Amino acid sequence: MPELSRIGVAIATDLLGEFDALINKRGYTNRSEAFRDLIRAELVRESSSRPTGHVVGSLTVVYDHHVRLLEEKLTELQHNHSRLILSVLHIHLDHDNCMELIALRGTSKDVQRLAGLLTATKGVKHAQLAITASSEAL
Amino acid sequence: MPELSRIGVAIATDLLGEFDALINKRGYTNRSEAFRDLIRAELVRESSSRPTGHVVGSLTVVYDHHVRLLEEKLTELQHNHSRLILSVLHIHLDHDNCMELIALRGTSKDVQRLAGLLTATKGVKHAQLAITASSEAL
Amino acid sequence: MPELSRIGVAIATDLLGEFDALINKRGYTNRSEAFRDLIRAELVRESSSRPTGHVVGSLTVVYDHHVRLLEEKLTELQHNHSRLILSVLHIHLDHDNCMELIALRGTSKDVQRLAGLLTATKGVKHAQLAITASSEAL
Amino acid sequence: MPELSRIGVAIATDLLGEFDALINKRGYTNRSEAFRDLIRAELVRESSSRPTGHVVGSLTVVYDHHVRLLEEKLTELQHNHSRLILSVLHIHLDHDNCMELIALRGTSKDVQRLAGLLTATKGVKHAQLAITASSEAL
Numbered sequence: 001m002p003e004l005s006r007i008g009v010a011i012a013t014d015l016l017g018e019f020d021a022l023i024n025k026r027g028y029t030n031r032s033e034a035f036r037d038l039i040r041a042e043l044v045r046e047s048s049s050r051p052t053g054h055v056v057g058s059l060t061v062v063y064d065h066h067v068r069l070l071e072e073k074l075t076e077l078q079h080n081h082s083r084l085i086l087s088v089l090h091i092h093l094d095h096d097n098c099m100e101l102i103a104l105r106g107t108s109k110d111v112q113r114l115a116g117l118l119t120a121t122k123g124v125k126h127a128q129l130a131i132t133a134s135s136e137a138l
Numbered sequence: 139m140p141e142l143s144r145i146g147v148a149i150a151t152d153l154l155g156e157f158d159a160l161i162n163k164r165g166y167t168n169r170s171e172a173f174r175d176l177i178r179a180e181l182v183r184e185s186s187s188r189p190t191g192h193v194v195g196s197l198t199v200v201y202d203h204h205v206r207l208l209e210e211k212l213t214e215l216q217h218n219h220s221r222l223i224l225s226v227l228h229i230h231l232d233h234d235n236c237m238e239l240i241a242l243r244g245t246s247k248d249v250q251r252l253a254g255l256l257t258a259t260k261g262v263k264h265a266q267l268a269i270t271a272s273s274e275a276l
Numbered sequence: 277m278p279e280l281s282r283i284g285v286a287i288a289t290d291l292l293g294e295f296d297a298l299i300n301k302r303g304y305t306n307r308s309e310a311f312r313d314l315i316r317a318e319l320v321r322e323s324s325s326r327p328t329g330h331v332v333g334s335l336t337v338v339y340d341h342h343v344r345l346l347e348e349k350l351t352e353l354q355h356n357h358s359r360l361i362l363s364v365l366h367i368h369l370d371h372d373n374c375m376e377l378i379a380l381r382g383t384s385k386d387v388q389r390l391a392g393l394l395t396a397t398k399g400v401k402h403a404q405l406a407i408t409a410s411s412e413a414l
Numbered sequence: 415m416p417e418l419s420r421i422g423v424a425i426a427t428d429l430l431g432e433f434d435a436l437i438n439k440r441g442y443t444n445r446s447e448a449f450r451d452l453i454r455a456e457l458v459r460e461s462s463s464r465p466t467g468h469v470v471g472s473l474t475v476v477y478d479h480h481v482r483l484l485e486e487k488l489t490e491l492q493h494n495h496s497r498l499i500l501s502v503l504h505i506h507l508d509h510d511n512c513m514e515l516i517a518l519r520g521t522s523k524d525v526q527r528l529a530g531l532l533t534a535t536k537g538v539k540h541a542q543l544a545i546t547a548s549s550e551a552l
Contacts, residue, residue, distance in 0.1 A: 009146075011177070031145070042176060128408045227517065
C-alpha cells in the first residue's frame with residue numbers, strides 16, 4: 001500500500017454540494033476517490049501534451065478486411081514498432097469490419113506517431129487513441 | 139462571501155507530490171484553489187453534455203469580410219437569436235480576416251445550435267465554441 | 277466493394293496545399309482516403325453526442341490489483357452489462373498495475389454509463405473511453 | 415479572391431449520403447464549404463499541438479469581482495503579456511460574476527502559458543481557451 005497523506009481543502013458549501021451530486025450520479029461512494037480520479041485525469045492530460053511524457057494507452061482501429069493487402073500493411077507497421085505495442089485484441093465486428101484494440105506504451109510522441117501511421121493506412125475507417133496514464137501517475 | 143466548508147481528502151503521498159508539482163508549474167499558489175478549479179471544470183463538462191443545462195460561454199468566429207453578403211448573414215443570424223447573445227467584440231485581424239468573440243448565455247442545446255448555424259455560414263473559416271460555466275456552478 | 281461516388285470539391289489553392297502537407301506528414305498517400313477519414317471522424321463525433329446513437333469503441337482501464345475486492349467488483353460490473361461487452365484484453369503493466377482494454381458496442385448512452393461505473397470504482401486509477409465508430413458509419 | 419482549385423474525391427456512396435445528411439442538419443447549403451471547414455478545423459488542431467505554431471483565439475474567463483485584489487491581478491497579468499492580447503470584452507454576468515472574452519494572438523506555447531496563468535489566479539472560477547485559427551490557415 002502506498003503512503004497516504006490527508007489534506008484539507010476549503011471549498012464553498014454550494015460548490016461542494018454540486019460536486020457531491022455529480023459524483024453520486026456517476027456511482028462514486030467515496031469523495032476522496034473522486035478527487036484522486038480528477039487529479040490523475042489532469043496529470044494524464046498534461047503528460048499527453050508533452051512529447052517526451054511516458055504514457056500507456058490504447059489505439060482502437062476499425063477497418064474493412066476486404067481491402068487488398070490491408071492486413072499485411074497493418075501487421076508490418078505494428079512489427080516495425082513492436083517495442084511500443086504491448087498486445088493486441090482482434091474482434092470480428094461483422095461480415096466486413098474488424099476492430100483491433102492495440103495496447104501501447106512509450107513516449108507520447110512515439111505513441112502518437114504510430115497512431116497517425118495506422119490511421120492513415122488506406123482501408124482503416126476509424127482510429128481513436130486513448131492515452132490512459134502517464135507512467136509517472138501510475 | 140459564500141459559506142465555506144473544509145473537507146479532508148485522503149490521497150497517496152506520491153500522487154499528491156505530482157499534483158503539487160503540476161499546479162506549481164501552472165502558477166497556482168494555493169492548493170484549494172486548484173481543487174476548486176478542477177471541480178468547476180468537471181461540472182462544466184457535465185452541463186455542456188446535457189442539452190437543457192444552462193451555460194455561459196463564447197463563440198469565436200473567424201471570417202473573410204470580402205465574401206459577398208457574409209456580414210449581412212452573420213448579423214441577421216445573430217439578431218434572430220439575440221436572446222442568446224450578451225455582447226460581441228469585433229477585431230480586424232488583417233486585410234481580409236475578421237474575428238468576432240460572441241458572448242453567449244442559454245441552454246447548452248440552444249447555444250450549440252446557434253454555434254452550428256454560424257459555423258456553417260459560407261465564408262466563416264473557423265469557429266470554436268467555449269462553454270465556460272454552468273449557471274449552476276457560478 | 278461498396279458503390280463509389282466521385283464528387284468535385286472547390287477549395288482555395290493555398291488551403292489545399294496546407295492540407296496536402298499535413299496529410300503527407302501523417303503518412304497518407306491518397307487524398308481521397310484522408311477526406312474519407314475526416315468525414316468518418318466527424319460522423320463519429322456526431323453519433324457520440326446523441327444518446328441513442330449506436331457506437332463501437334473501447335474503454336481502457338488502469339487499476340491496482342492489490343485493492344481489496346476490486347477485481348471482483350470489476351468482473352461483476354462487466355457481467356451485469358455483458359451485452360455491451362464484446363471482449364476484454366488484460367495486460368500486466370507492472371508489479372501493481374493492470375490495464376484492461378474492453379471492447380464495447382451499444383448505444384452511446386449505455387456505453388457511456390458503463391464507462392462511468394467502471395471509472396468510479398474505487399481503485400480504478402484511469403479510464404478512457406474511445407468511441408471509434410458509429411454503427412451507421414461502418 | 416484567392417485562387418481556387420477543383421479536385422475530385424472518391425467516396426463510398428453510402429458514406430457520402432450520411433455526410434450530406436449531417437451537413438444539411440448543421441445548416442450547410444454547400445458541400446464544398448463543409449469540406450473546407452473540416453480541413454481548416456484539422457489544420458487548427460495540428461497548429462495548436464505544435465508549441466511554435468502561430469494561432470489566434472480567445473480565452474473566456476469567469477470570475478467573482480468581489481475577490482480582493484483579483485481585478486488588479488488580472489489587469490497586471492494582461493499588461494505583462496500585452497503583445498499577445500488583441501482586445502478584451504467585459505461582461506457583467508450577475509451581481510457577483512464577471513466574464514471576460516480576451517482575444518489572443520501569438521505562438522501556441524505563449525498563448526497557452528498566458529491562459530494557464532489567468533486560470534490559476536485565485537478567484538477565477540472558469541477559463542476556457544478556444545484556439546480558433548492557425549495563422550497559416552487564414
